[in-house]
Amino acid sequence: MLEKVHSDTLQGRTPYGFMSYIYSRKGEEKFSKLQILESIIAKCEYKRQDFIHGVFFQFAVAAICDMGFSNSGFPSITIFTNSSASSIKEASRVPNSTGNLEGSYYQFRNLKTRKAEKLNKMVRISSTQELDVVDDDKNRERESTFKDRIGLLPDHILITILVHLTLKERARVSAVCKRWRPLFAYTSSLNFDGLEVLFQCFPSHKLVLEKRPCFIDWVSQILKLHKATIIDEFMIRFDLDKTSANEIDNWLHFALSRRVQRLEFNFDSKVIPEVSRCYTLSMAHAGSSCIKSLTSVSLTNVDVTAEVLEHFLSNCPNLERLLVNRSVSLLSLKVAGPSPFRLKHLEIQYCQDFGQLEICAPNLVYFGYLGRKMRLHIVHAPSLIHVYLSYYCLDSPTFVLLQLLSFFSQLQILHLDFSTMPNIPELTNLKHLVIGGCADSHDSLLWIDPLLKACPSLQKLSLRKGFRLTKEKPTIIKTPHQSLKIVEIMGFVGYTIDFQFLYYIFETAIVLEKLIIDRRKPYSLGTPWEFEEDKEKQDALQRALQLKRIIPASVEVVII
Numbered sequence: 001m002l003e004k005v006h007s008d009t010l011q012g013r014t015p016y017g018f019m020s021y022i023y024s025r026k027g028e029e030k031f032s033k034l035q036i037l038e039s040i041i042a043k044c045e046y047k048r049q050d051f052i053h054g055v056f057f058q059f060a061v062a063a064i065c066d067m068g069f070s071n072s073g074f075p076s077i078t079i080f081t082n083s084s085a086s087s088i089k090e091a092s093r094v095p096n097s098t099g100n101l102e103g104s105y106y107q108f109r110n111l112k113t114r115k116a117e118k119l120n121k122m123v124r125i126s127s128t129q130e131l132d133v134v135d136d137d138k139n140r141e142r143e144s145t146f147k148d149r150i151g152l153l154p155d156h157i158l159i160t161i162l163v164h165l166t167l168k169e170r171a172r173v174s175a176v177c178k179r180w181r182p183l184f185a186y187t188s189s190l191n192f193d194g195l196e197v198l199f200q201c202f203p204s205h206k207l208v209l210e211k212r213p214c215f216i217d218w219v220s221q222i223l224k225l226h227k228a229t230i231i232d233e234f235m236i237r238f239d240l241d242k243t244s245a246n247e248i249d250n251w252l253h254f255a256l257s258r259r260v261q262r263l264e265f266n267f268d269s270k271v272i273p274e275v276s277r278c279y280t281l282s283m284a285h286a287g288s289s290c291i292k293s294l295t296s297v298s299l300t301n302v303d304v305t306a307e308v309l310e311h312f313l314s315n316c317p318n319l320e321r322l323l324v325n326r327s328v329s330l331l332s333l334k335v336a337g338p339s340p341f342r343l344k345h346l347e348i349q350y351c352q353d354f355g356q357l358e359i360c361a362p363n364l365v366y367f368g369y370l371g372r373k374m375r376l377h378i379v380h381a382p383s384l385i386h387v388y389l390s391y392y393c394l395d396s397p398t399f400v401l402l403q404l405l406s407f408f409s410q411l412q413i414l415h416l417d418f419s420t421m422p423n424i425p426e427l428t429n430l431k432h433l434v435i436g437g438c439a440d441s442h443d444s445l446l447w448i449d450p451l452l453k454a455c456p457s458l459q460k461l462s463l464r465k466g467f468r469l470t471k472e473k474p475t476i477i478k479t480p481h482q483s484l485k486i487v488e489i490m491g492f493v494g495y496t497i498d499f500q501f502l503y504y505i506f507e508t509a510i511v512l513e514k515l516i517i518d519r520r521k522p523y524s525l526g527t528p529w530e531f532e533e534d535k536e537k538q539d540a541l542q543r544a545l546q547l548k549r550i551i552p553a554s555v556e557v558v559i560i
Contacts, residue, residue, distance in 0.1 A: 190234050233264075330353075431459045
């Protein structure tokens with residue numbers, strides 16, 4: 001039955017559509033809530049995170065915490081208790097069993113309520129404006145009942161819900177529901193994300209320094225209470241440096257001693273950091289026998305040497321992902337390891353003195369490099385299909401591209417961020433091309449023409465505007481592109497160059513199916529200002545709407 005619930009209801013459905021579907025079929029098949037929740041966990045975990053958060057967090061946890069659905073854009077869910085308040089109160093006393101959980105969130109199906117159910121639907125999913133006003137006392141009674149029913153779920157279900165929440169959300173839930181408190185100490189995911197606080201402090205570094213002791217105490221206190229013997233994920237995100245080395249050492253020991261799989265230290269600073277003050281990850285840490293469980297290591301503003309990283313690569317047989325960002329001491333790196341070497345994702349960013357990289361990784365799928373000119377030697381990478389290169393400091397980006405020449409035929413996704421766009425050889429299998437560092441209002445976007453001609457199988461083109469390229473106006477000969485189906489332009493403002501580029505696309509992309517106009521700036525992604533509306537974005541929206549008169553009817557248009 002669980003397989004059927006998944007296949008029939010989850011595929012392509014929103015949380016709202018999923019719940020509506022379940023209750024529209026209540027006369028045909030009866031799925032208990034426990035079965036539905038277990039099915040979602042089993043089939044969607046780490047695959048449909050949006051659905052996990054939509055069904056679990058937005059419905060169950062939000063109701064417990066009195067967070068409300070309207071704030072998150074989801075429809076409100078109200079239980080009508082005109083003639084069944086006593087029945088609901090009685091239903092909350094029913095023991096925890098699969099049968100008794102049937103419909104416990106939306107409707108209480110027992111003998112006392114069936115008659116009332118025929119007269120009016122006990123649950124109506126609608127906009128807030130359509131809901132009847134319910135007496136405050138009955139609302140409190142409903143909320144109390146709802147919390148009780150959620151609390152009746154088995155421990156493994158509640159723990160799985162907690163895993164998908166942030167620590168802040170977990171604390172809020174635990175403060176409201178006593179049933180959840182002891183489970184908090186057994187969650188396998190510990191994500192201490194303080195980036196939101198950093199954004200609030202920006203640009204005052206003094207304010208960050210004032211918040212730092214509070215963050216450190218918060219992490220240390222939670223770790224003292226934690227009782228799980230094995231953890232899947234351990235993440236620290238805050239502006240920290242070597243002045244907090246003792247605390248960071250203790251956290252690292254805690255994580256490694258519990259056989260952590262995914263480790264992330266992101267000590268990013270929203271002001272320019274002093275590189276000499278970065279926390280150092282030494283061989284004393286890497287030498288632990290507990291590192292063998294690691295599958296992912298991500299280090300930002302952590303100083304680390306090639307010796308330490310190569311030790312990780314050689315002694316972590318399950319390591320699949322490695323990211324190093326802003327390490328001063330990393331000068332070179334040899335990426336290789338004992339067979340089977342499972343590394344799939346390698347990314348090196350802004351390591352200012354990095355100059356040489358050698359790769360021998362048969363399972364490597366993704367390689368990303370952001371930084372200065374360096375010598376790249378790929379010995380063996382037959383699975384490499386996705387490359388991201390960013391060289392704002394390079395005079396001649398073709399230097400590194402030529403070193404990748406022998407692998408170009410196998411690439412399917414290529415992301416380039418260059419201050420000057422190089423000529424590239426023919427990429428016969430490339431399916432997705434991402435170009436960053438694109439023009440401002442005085443430049444032209446038509447330099448993209450030779451790149452498109454070099455990619456005959458290209459299906460998706462993404463342009464990310466926001467930086468300045470050459471002012472040279474290219475001379476182009478328009479030729480039809482036979483494969484391009486999706487075009488995305490990020491940083492759309494509606495300047496003349498935007499319309500010029502779109503006219504070019506409409507004339508040459510003869511099988512175009514979808515156009516995505518994204519008004520967000522590339523540098524705003526992941527910040528609190530990502531979806532902030534201002535006059536420029538409002539003007540861009542009006543200009544985007546004007547495109548209706550030139551867009552072919554067969555093209556789907558999405559405006560973000």
